[in-house]
Amino acid sequence: MWPIRRPDGAWWLEAWSQRVADGAVRLYGHEVGARRAAEARAALESTLLAAIQDNLEIVVWAVDERGVFLHQAGKANERAGLPRDFLIGKNIFELYKAQGNGELIARAIAGEPAHTRSAPLYGQYWDTWYVPVCDERSEARLVGVSLNISEAALAEVELRAKLELVERQQAVIHELATPIIEVWDGVLTLPIVGLVDTARAAELMDALLQAVTRTRARFAILDLTGVEVVDTGTASHLIKMIEAIALLGAAGILTGIRPSIAQTIVGLGVDLSRVVVHAKLRDALAYCLRAGRR
Structure with a gap:
């Protein structure tokens, strides 16, 4: 594959040769700019996804139509104590039955986006987005992005405790006044x-x-x-x-x-x-x- 410079931009050509019966060599070729652009976009998207998974406190996961995990990656796996590929092959409905959100996940697999906030799991707090996949070419039917918000959740709990303390102090001050x-x-x-x-x-x-x-x-x-x-x-x-x-x-x-x-x-x-x-x-x-x- 090589580019051919043209006034309206590069034209990417893929060529191959074939020897015919009379000893001659025939040269074939076709323009593959659209394919190359698609491959470049896919490579960029893969790079972006890897950067997000490796640097943000998230877990990116995917399940098929039965709820079986196909993918699990993300920096937040370490905080949750999840080994690499621990979820793959397991069923989300069976694994997290105690969480009580099986109906929500089933609706998400069926095509209804959802979002849960500050859900406790593995000793951490998570905001999770459930994104249905409508592409028939993909085995995945639901992609999830779980963001670890434990620091913010604990800070909120601490702030609420401080506010309650202030209210109690104000009540005491009011009584003393x-x-x-x-x-x-x-x-x-x-x-x-x-x-x-x-x-x-x-x-x-x-x-x-x-x-x-x-x-x-x-x-x-x-x-x-x-x-x-x-x-x-x-x-x-x-x-x-x-x-x-x-x-x-x-x-x-x-x-x-x-x-x-x-x-x-x-x-x-x-x-x-x-x-x-x-x-x-x-x-x-x-x-x-x-x-x-x-």
Whole structure:
């Protein structure tokens, strides 16, 4: 086979000779460019497939119409502990019966493409694509590409565990941020620490009202010992909490107001005339005990 240069491109010619009866030699030939191009494409595809199988964490396999393995190759075989050609000759339905995807494979052999995600097998996790083969010239009826995603799957499991831990921590923080204590029968206390903004005030109010309803408390003490700064918004939130407590038939009491906070509340013109206020938590508890005996 050799090329013949032409203006429109090379023309590949295959030739052979034959000696005839009179001693002459006849030369035969025909153009084989299409065949050569097909062979080149096949060689390239074979090279690409080999490069993919040898360098990516995949297993490429093929089965016939009965599910018998015809091909098994790929770098991921090593990770799965599969010897070379271990699958060839075995039946996929019998070998992986416990996986429970026999019906899916049967449909794929019949011509329906499929995809399974993160399936555990051989101690690894796999994404597998099932590609039907419709070429009657091929013995294979289904080609599979199984991608080893164990690292990603384990990372996802680890991330999910971390998110669950964060959620548990947030729940603990939330409980610590709203520590409602039943200090006596019918008496609740809510130590408030830090800034009380709109979002936190809503959480405090919701938790406190639920506790009042659940315990049927008669008194709810809001202890401001841990609050260093009070603005108009904070004072408004406190008054609303006390009003909401009163609607449930309980009395709201303020305690632990610092001198600086007292000056701020007076300067803001907040009306606390209808609110029971005590300097210390002990005084508020004594008030509740006396009032409870009446």
